[in-house]
Amino acid sequence: MNLLIIVHNSFDSINNEIIIYLKNKQKVQVVDVDNSNFKSILENYKGVKIWASNCSNFLGDIWEDILQDKSSSLVLTENNSVLKTDKFIAQGVNFIVLPPNQCLYLNTKNHKVLRAAVEILTWSVDKMKIKERSLVALSRKENEVVNLLLQGLDDREIAKQLFISDKTVRNHISNILQKICLRNRTQLVLWALQEMGEIEQLS
Template sequence: MNKIKVLIADDHAMVRQGLKTILELEDDICVVAEASNGNEAVEMAKALKPDVLLMDINMPVLSGLQAIKILKESSERYKIIVLTLHQDREYLFKTLQMGCEGYVLKDAESSVLIDAIRSVYGDQTFIQPNMTNELVREFQRVTLYENDKSLSNNLTSREIEVLKLIAEGMINKEIAKNLYISEKTVKNHISNIFKKLDVNDRTQAAIYAFKHNIKV
């Protein structure tokens, strides 16, 4: 029987070891590599071609989001399950928009993660059950304005730049550094963006950017 080859990417050694121990108790799963940062995850994935990647979001060198972006834009098809502490719908929707096949919280039962790996390996999408309501709510919110393509015409060129970086998942400090402006200026731009797009938070703004192809 062919085993499902899994690559674990997490910057905590104890987490990686614990996951490996749990997963290798299953007859149909084997861990082929462990990465401690996003850069290692990308390099190992390209070299080993695992069937499923377990990807943490917060990692050094390259974040999980950056690693996902690189892998999903490559010619290979990588199946990625985000394994994270983040229960925010912002991260859930963001990673699904990027093409990830699964989303599981680190405090989930081991059986949930194992089900996720088998489901994703079988070409299905797996969202941890208690997170699906967040996804549905966000989708409902998106439909309120997804057909309004004229709103972005009211944005200045700088506001569009800021919106693109919001869609990339950057926080205010990162946006300020990227655009060589102050965090206060970033906050002002974001406030104007929310008002012009008639959205209430960064998640809605990011979804608007994706839906209307306003990307970096």
């Protein structure tokens, strides 16, 4: 299966990971909307198109292009604040929002679009697997950082305890949040307490 991935302005690392993943499975061509040949490439391409963007002006710039061939197009973003999902659904546009704000809407009978969606969702599931968000998924040092966070220590105090820099502490916390698909330290502390059985699972 051939895929055309259309990159719109901001294209972050998680989406770049998806491109690498898809390139290992499909024939993928990537084009930026700022490329001078973008329009001619789009007009001559008849396969599945994936529109990837996290920009707030996403719809204004390329909405009409998406609507012209929505049956073979799939919108991909990590930022669900970008997507006016009611508008997307009303117009029958296929879209996937990546974790941690995962949602999707598919309104196509095009088996190639569905197959591309399955590939992306498979990648997302694998990305989120992390042993059912178990503390076992974390490294020894990451577990030490979580334990000190639970004691109410700040970055500087954690750094002092572990003989590492403040920046390294922040890097550990960022890696932990990405690994278990959480957004901030508050969620991390609540999740860790749940894992340890200190509080009931949140609904």
